[in-house]
Amino acid sequence: MRNRKKRWETLLAAIAMMTVLLAGCGNSAGEQGQAAEEKTLDEQVDDIVASMSMTEKVGQMVMIGVKGTEVNDDSLYMLHQYHMGGIILFDRNMESAEQTKKLIADLQAQAEQKVPLFIGVDEEGGDVVRGKSFLTPPPSQREIGQTGEVTKAEDSADKTAVALKKLGFNVNFAPVADVDSDARSFGPDGEQTTKFVQAASQGYEKNRVMYALKHFPGIGRGTVDSHQDISTIAASKEELEKRDLLPFKAIIDERQPEDYFILISHLRYPAYDAENPASLSKAIQTDLLRGELGYRGLIITDDTEMGALAKYYSFRELGVRAVTAGADVVMVCHEYEHETDVYLGLLDAVKDGTISEDRINESVRRIVKAKLLHAKTEA
Known part of the structure; x- marks a missing residue:
């Protein structure tokens, strides 16, 4: 290291x-x-967490999407009433570089929170990019992987991080760490994909932009789009460990846990948990990711509005199940009603003892620590 x-x-x-x-x-x-x-850093984190009310703490554990290209009454209500700790932007929010930079600056300035917001975006490359009218789209990961030149992954991540940081973003939901032949992946070979993911992580770390490895424990074997419905990965533990888990394990073993998120998929993996999707599975998030792999950083769910979850669970229930399973941050990308339900479900679960205050504090400490290190971006 x-x-x-x-x-x-x-x-x-x-x-x-x-x-x-x-x-x-x-x-x-x-x-x-x-x-x-x-x-010390940990003492500063403890001071901030101790100063927060429970409503503030729960808000830190929800990342939302907002509507519009400027701060408005709705977005301010979510930030002030529910203290939402993170925002992910989409093309609906991004018209130009100047407008996007102002929106992010205004969100940070008007959030009135004790730590900065996480402001994230999906700028993977290829087909999954935002703001194409003013941001140069990165090449797809598959295109980079096919060159066989690992340095190209670092160069692409470096350029992406620089461009995003200039706008005020402090989180990019990339790189995709799935092992697959799909354009979103670096390739179908586990060891080669690992090398490219490691290189990409260096590009983000160089610029102090948090990144997110997705979609744990790997969706490369999936056959159904999680946006539409849930699917099952029939691979054995041995098969997953020999290929799909390799990129995640490598980063966990060699990187500082505050530098990145691990984003959890909505697929079902019977080898670990025959009943629950990964995003709601204690066996996968707590036992496998935290226990066996030793991950100490932030766990965030994929968008809980995807069909893989939204078709089968209420939003009041989703957040509670995700946090109980081990997630630190629950992501809800589109509808204010759903975002509110996730937040209120978590708050009610703390009040009735379903989730302990210690469990909330555990996640909020991780969030605050990462924010102190990353969330203030350069102008």
């Missing part, structure tokens, strides 16, 4: 000033800054 001592020292110094916002009003700015610098 690379020596990251210097990097961490720099990052700790940079985030120290955020604690000033939480310090007592009786001290001067200089005294507050000095006090912040004396605290």
Whole structure:
């Protein structure tokens, strides 16, 4: 693993000033800054989490889509009433570079939260890109993989991260870590795909943009689009471990957990859990991903409005089941009613004891720590 001592020292110094916002009003700015610098990163995280109400904590665990190309009453209501901690933008939100940059800046400025928002986008490359009128679309991962040149994956991720960061994004939901012959994947060979995913991760880390490995534990063997319905991956544990899990395991073993998300698929994997899709499976998220693979970073669901889940579960239920299974962030991309239901379902589950406060704090600590390290982007 690379020596990251210097990097961490720099990052700790940079985030120290955020604690000033939480310090007592009786001290001067200089005294507050000095006090912040004396605290470790984990102590700063604990201070912020301790200062949050339960309604604020639950909001940090939901990432939503908004409507419109500028901040409006609806988006502000979701941020102020429910304290939603993350927003994913789509083409419906992005008309030009200037407008997108202003929208993101306004969302951050007007959120009135104790930590910055995660602002994410799906800029994979190929067919899955946003803002094509003003962002140069990256090549598809398959196109990159077919060159056999691993450095091209890092170069593409580097360029993508630079372009997104200029607009204010701090999260890109890429690279696809699935092993498959589909255009979204680097290729059908597990070991080769792993090398390309590792290279792409370096491109994002170089620019301090969080990335997301998707779709754990791998949808390369799937035959049904999760947007439409659920499907089952019939592979054995041995088959999944020898191919599909390789890219995820490599990143978990060598990268800092605060640098990236792992996005969970909605497919069913009977080798691990015959009943539940991965996004609602404790066996997959807690036992496999956290336990066997040792992942300590953020787990986020794929969009819960996809047919694979929405056809079979209520939104009040979905968020609770996902968090109980091990997810830190539940993603709801389109309808405000569904986003509200996920949030209120989680809040009710805490109130009635279905989800403990300790379980909520566990996820919120991870979220706050990652945000202190990543969520403030350069202008």
